[in-house]
Amino acid sequence: MVVYRITNAKYKEAILSGVGAELYGGRWNMTGTRAVYCSQHVSLALLEYYIHAENIALLPKEILVAEIVIPDNLNIHKLQVLPKQWNTYPYSPNSARVFTEMVVHDAILGLQVPSAIVGLESNIILNPLHKDFGKVSVKAFHNLPIDPRPREK
Template identity: 40%
Template sequence: MIVYRLSRGPYRNDLSGRGAEIAGGRWNSKGTAILYTSESIALCTVEIAVHMPLGIVPKDYYLIRIEIPDKASIKELAEADLPEDWKSFPHANSTQEIGDMFVQEAEHLVFKVPSATVQGNYNYLVNPRHPEFSKVKVVDTSLFEFDKRLFVKE
């Protein structure tokens, strides 16, 4: 399975989940490493855009194609099984607790979760603590240019 990630240049080959560990996110608390990836390039773009202030076009981003072994164990979370506040902004602690538990249990390599930004799309969270994490590989990186129209103030 190929998944995608957009990352600043210096971190384009870093799959450790360290950035998420430092900052925390919708699916992890600060202190819990997890690698956020998406099912498509378009979803990656939206995920970056929603976190950027209007008028600032992200620069020095790379598109990373990541290969996850086809036989990887994947835990899937249906939208119906999520707490009511799962899409809230700012994100809720309830989703962080779910993601933290996923990492701590280390039963599955990948956690497929619905995107809070694009209905019907999915993000794939990869657990750096899982025994098979070493099989997750960067396939390709290429400089990514965002369409400026996504960030223009009107």
């Protein structure tokens, strides 16, 4: 499986650390739990990056997209039953507990969940502390030129 993650070039070396999610929490993880949020498509990864920016006008002019390879023999769990209010903002503690509880039990390497922005597409949340995480790799980084028009809105 190939997934994508967008990053500012200055954070390139930490792309798979999960530290940002650990510090701030997210829709599917509680603060204090490392998580690496990825998307099935570059376009969704970019949209997620924009949505989570505090001020789109301050985003870096050059960003990178990481092409991340998850070997097919590794288990990515598809969440079958979504918690109540999983797609609300601010994030519901119901959804934040899902990944966090799975990580505590070291049960999964990754979790496939629908995007709250584009519900027909999925995000993959990876557990960087899982025993098999070392088998996940960045195949390549690609410069992603950004259209300046969203900054001007």
